[in-house]
Amino acid sequence: MTDTRPSVPAFATRPVAGIALALAVVLTALSGRYGFHRDELYFLVAADNLAWGYVDQPPLTPLLVKISTTIFGSTPMGLRVLSTLAAAATVVVVALIAREFANDRRAQVLAAVCAALSGFLLGVGHLASTATYDLLAWMVIALLAVKLLRTGDGRWWLALGLATGIALENKYLVVLPLAALLVAVLILGPRQILRTWWLLAGIGVAAAIAAPNLIWQATHDWPQLTVAGGISEDDGTENRIMFIPLQILQLSPFLVPIWIAGFLRLWRSPALRWSRPVALAYPILCVLVLALGGKSYYALPLLLVLVAAGAQPTIDWVTRTRSRRTPLAVGLVLTALTSALFTLPVLPTSAVNFVIPVNQEQGEQIGWPELTSAVAAAWQTIPEDQRARATLFAGNYGQAGALIKYGPDHGLPTAYSGHMSFYDWSRPADTQDGPVLLVAQERSPQYESNFKDCNQVGTVDNHQDVDNEEQGTALVLCAAPASPWSTLWPNLRRYY
Known part of the structure; x- marks a missing residue:
């Protein structure tokens, strides 16, 4: 034409x-x-x-x-x-x-x-x-x-x-x-x-x-x-x-x-x-x-x-x-x-709270190494003879990604999560029947019912007063999964 x-x-x-x-x-x-x-x-x-x-x-x-x-x-x-x-x-x-x-x-x-x-x-x-x-x-x-x-x-x-x-x-x-x-x-x-x-x-x-x-x-x-x-x-x-x-x-x-x-x-x-x-x-x-x-x-x-x-x-x-x-x-x-x-x-990180109400993505770039350090400290509260059977479980993909990226430098094991595609990539073996360290933005009795005897052992602080989604995240240590992971896993899937 x-x-x-x-x-x-x-x-x-x-x-x-x-x-x-x-x-x-x-x-x-x-x-x-x-x-x-x-x-x-x-x-x-x-x-x-x-x-x-x-x-x-x-x-x-x-x-x-x-x-x-x-x-x-x-x-x-x-x-x-x-x-x-x-x-x-x-x-x-x-x-x-x-x-x-x-x-x-x-x-x-x-x-x-x-x-x-x-x-x-x-x-x-x-x-x-x-x-x-x-x-x-x-x-x-x-x-x-x-x-x-x-x-x-x-x-x-x-x-x-x-x-x-x-x-x-x-x-x-x-x-x-x-x-x-x-x-x-x-x-x-x-x-x-x-x-x-x-x-x-x-x-x-x-x-x-x-x-x-x-x-x-x-x-x-x-x-x-x-x-x-x-x-x-x-x-x-x-x-x-x-x-x-x-x-x-x-x-x-x-x-x-x-x-x-x-x-x-x-x-x-x-x-x-x-x-x-x-x-x-x-x-x-x-x-x-x-x-x-x-x-x-x-x-x-x-x-x-x-x-x-x-x-x-x-x-x-x-x-x-x-x-x-x-x-x-x-x-x-x-x-x-x-x-x-x-x-x-x-802006300096100390001033990021000024822009977060308009663009929260600014705050989501801060605090992941600090989160990993806090998780590592909580992980150390697990008796050493139980860590081989223990599991690190993150509540969302950001936490899981940070723990996989920074965790090895702190001696942390592979982090698992039921959020988005993390659910499909890997899950704990049933032999991991020991303590479970949960990383959760907010504690939930319903969520924690999938595990036994859960108690908070730490709180995430980015040490920069940045009011992002992970500030104040609870670190909860549970005695064990309530069921074998293969049975429990479908209950832990989260799409959003």
């Missing part, structure tokens, strides 16, 4: 690449501060148990963690190299999206700057997480979808299928923006892009790439649906109440005028009439996420697309009057300062 649309402007290759490089330098410089995040500790163990699926996620992120730590070392800095590169690549893709919307070079640069300074990109770029690679995948899919809409060339469906298939091997959330965009196209058109065999070919490519994990999930009774349902049930109401405020805070309040300008431009501009479905897709996506009780950041990637669209009217507004440059510069500086403050490890 011949492209009858206007050609796009030249790409601002050097300045955009410079912005991406600057972001990579900043993230690398800060990647070794604080420590591993609880999810990263989980991914380290998952990387040693590579499979086509896990109860809570597809396999791509653990695979990338394995690659990164093998090449660069099993340290926070080594673990985060690939996530840093993914964040830098995301900046470039956002600028490419801006180019598709006929943004000139200055506006492409502004779009790249806004993306690089946004709190969401800095936050996920600092850590190795599914959200890190999911954001890059969403941006690539958005770029390809915009190209499809702009050109009407059905061959872009193949590229979309390829990108979607890879994204599905990382996180299933990618189906939400695709569904939102599909609904928007059905409402506004151009519907002819749906009447082509290239669409079926793209779906086939996506299905073929995603098939290994989908088969794994199907043969394991779709545990990821159970996990998602539990998250929605536990946090759904709070997620809905905080949906809009958190989106504004997580991206940056100072970028609100730019993405609003982007929405209005896509909706109103006659020259960009073909892009109206992109604008409509954002509110549709918000409705979908709210209905599912999902988290606010599930819709944030499409806001970056609107930022890309809004960069041109922002540049046009500034160039009309020289005095308007100051408000833009001040807004970008404030964006940089607030985003760094709330998402990057720039």
Whole structure:
């Protein structure tokens, strides 16, 4: 199909690449501060148990963690190299999206700057997480979808299928923006892009790439649906109440005028009439996420697309009057300062409590070595002649991951847990019928009924007054499991 649309402007290759490089330098410089995040500790163990699926996620992120730590070392800095590169690549893709919307070079640069300074990109770029690679995948899919809409060339469906298939091997959330965009196209058109065999070919490519994990999930009774349902049930109401405020805070309040300008431009501009479905897709996506009780950041990637669209009217507004440059510069500086403050490890650990109410992930990078030391001290209270038959049991995957990472240096045995995929990776042998040391955020009589004669022998203190989830964790020593581990194990499974 011949492209009858206007050609796009030249790409601002050097300045955009410079912005991406600057972001990579900043993230690398800060990647070794604080420590591993609880999810990263989980991914380290998952990387040693590579499979086509896990109860809570597809396999791509653990695979990338394995690659990164093998090449660069099993340290926070080594673990985060690939996530840093993914964040830098995301900046470039956002600028490419801006180019598709006929943004000139200055506006492409502004779009790249806004993306690089946004709190969401800095936050996920600092850590190795599914959200890190999911954001890059969403941006690539958005770029390809915009190209499809702009050109009407059905061959872009193949590229979309390829990108979607890879994204599905990382996180299933990618189906939400695709569904939102599909609904928007059905409402506004151009519907002819749906009447082509290239669409079926793209779906086939996506299905073929995603098939290994989908088969794994199907043969394991779709545990990821159970996990998602539990998250929605536990946090759904709070997620809905905080949906809009958190989106504004997580991206940056100072970028609100730019993405609003982007929405209005896509909706109103006659020259960009073909892009109206992109604008409509954002509110549709918000409705979908709210209905599912999902988290606010599930819709944030499409806001970056609107930022890309809004960069041109922002540049046009500034160039009309020289005095308007100051408000833009001040807004970008404030964006940089607030985003760094709330998402990057720039504060001393003693001040982290200040940002935890907005971004609790900051606190989840602190205190894991101290937790392990406290567990080691509690383990020493077990008589030496009973330790060979004793068991160390963690209540959640963060605790288990930390004990596996740091425990050997303290002489601790392998830690077990029933949380997420730890349940599947290993369980204690029935011959381990001696004392059980439980690591539990909160004591629970029902939980402890699986064991005999339980008494608290210690409390976790990170010694930095950081009010994270593990501060005050109880260390409970039980005389023995109430039943053989093979009988008890199903009672200890936790999906959330």
